[in-house]
Amino acid sequence: MTTFKPVTHVLFDMDGLILNTEELYTVAYQNVLNDYGKTYTFELKTKLMGFQSHESAKTIISELNLPLTPEEFNEATKKQFELIFPDTQVMPGAKRLIEHLHKHNVPIALATSSSIESYELKVNKHHQELFSLFQYKTFGSSDPEVQRGKPYPDIFLVSAKRFPDKPQPHQCLVFEDAVNGVKAARAAGMQVVMVPDPRTDKCLTAEATLVLHSLEEFKPELFGLPPFDN
Structure with missing residues (x-):
């Protein structure tokens, strides 16, 4: 069985991963x-x-x-x-995973290429409670510190340094759905779990640390995170 390196912090993309x-x-x-x-x-x-x-x-x-x-x-x-x-609607498994990590005090952050205005359109009507669990949010299209979009690593490096304890890249796990997002995470020196659109050519997912059909399949303990309660 493939072994993965344990992590302490988790970064989430939004579009296509948490929301549809x-x-x-x-x-x-x-x-x-x-x-x-x-x-x-x-x-x-x-x-x-x-x-x-x-x-x-x-x-x-x-x-x-x-x-x-x-x-x-x-x-x-x-x-x-x-x-x-x-x-917008929440993608399968996303709510359970985010709430689980928050419950177990795993530091989590949102790292989206969206602007803050776009984020508010997507979240404010139905999903404020869920997204309030992210203490740190980085909006790539609005944040002056994120000078380059994915596939460059900027957004993940900027997002990770906003945790108070400043984790090293190898301590961070990224969740992504996009090929460019996977490339950005790998360029940042982080492991990345990919949940691609089923139409994505498998050869384009090769850089991901782990590829899943849905977040419902994710097992946190594979990366040293607390397992689901049931």
Whole structure:
């Protein structure tokens, strides 16, 4: 059986891992692209997952040859987000895991590429109680300390240093759904559990420490964390 190194701190991505927002991003982007006769493919989506918002806009405009500036594209998508993000749903196993780690005093933090405005749209209506369990939150598209988006390690390094005891990278475990997020965690020197979209090519998941179909499958004791009570 593969053995993993014990960890003391846990960092969570949000979109597509805790909340079902990756599928909502697809809807929002496609609604904007319909006006230009373009399609938001899964291949393009895979390339963008984990990017900061301005990076996503630039890439979509370039890949699809859109007659828009990044600012215009982001303004159009913002209107879509305001309509659909308030009704996000929690992904299977996420609530149980977050509450379990919090109950057992395992330091946990949120490390999302979303802006704080986008986060509030996704969380404020239904999920404030769950997300209040994260004492530390880093918003990649808003935080000036996060100079580069995933696949660069910035967001995880910035997030980890906000714990008062300043854990070393090898003491941190990251949960991610995106290929770029896995690359960022590995570049930061951290182990990473990946819960990819089932359409993701298996060869793109090879860098992950552990790949799961769902957070429901995760066994905390594999990484030296307190096991589930039942």
